[in-house]
Amino acid sequence: MNEKLLAVSGVCALVFAGGVLAFVAGVGPLPDGGDPVSPLPTETPTAEPDTAAGDERTGGGAQQPSATERGTERVPPFVFAIDAIESCGRTCRDVTSTLTNRQDRTATNVTVSTRIYAGNDTGGEPVWSGTEPVGTLDGGDAYTATRRVELSYRDGFAIQRAGGWITVQTTVTTADRTVTLTDRRNVG
Incomplete structure (x- = not known):
């Protein structure tokens, strides 16, 4: 009896955690046996400065102070907040969430992609x-x-086999930047 209660609690906890990020993705679970998932962009492409040995622009090899040391710590350009989570069944949640643009400028072509993986990494299929x-x-x-x-119950079982751990990868893509957030949680 306790094992059944534990299993049901684990599935409910999984659904709750998945529901927290559901708004961000806006789509239901992956279909069983569906097409492979394409990779998410995880960073904005940038040109790397030339840092060859002997480059005099680096101050003769002196280490540059960090953003915090310079007093210019960057504020994340986007913030997610979960406003409400309501149960709609054993493995179902209605999730209300908010994405806030913390930049001073308009973000265009904004798309939010979220993947949830069973376990402590993003290896394998979400x-x-x-x-x-x-x-x-x-x-x-x-x-x-x-x-x-x-x-699905299958997804809940995969998370249970991973000790209750999930890894959530959320990527906000705009016309000029990509920001990826990764969070690991024990929902079991």
Whole structure:
């Protein structure tokens, strides 16, 4: 009896954690045996400065102070907040979340992609994946939506086999930058 209760609690905890990020993705669970998932962009391509040995622009090899030491610590350009989570069944949650643009400028072509993996890394196939097209988000503005997230029992079992651990990878892509956030949680 206790094993059944533990298993049901684990599945509910998994659904809750998946539901927390459901709005960000806006799509239900992956279909069983579906097409392989394409890779997410995880960083904005940038040109690397020339740092060859003897480069005099580096101050003769002196180490540059960190952003915190210079007093210019960067503020994340986007923030996610979970506003509400409501149960809609044993493995179902309605999740209301908000994406806020913390930049001073408008972000265009905004898309949020989220993947949830069983375990402590992003290796293998995700147990859940989704994408939410946001569009244009002015500086300081927020985008709020409610999404229904339903996970399969198979996905819950995969997480249970991973000791209850999940890794959530969320990527915000705009016309000029890509920001990826990774979070690991024990939901078991």
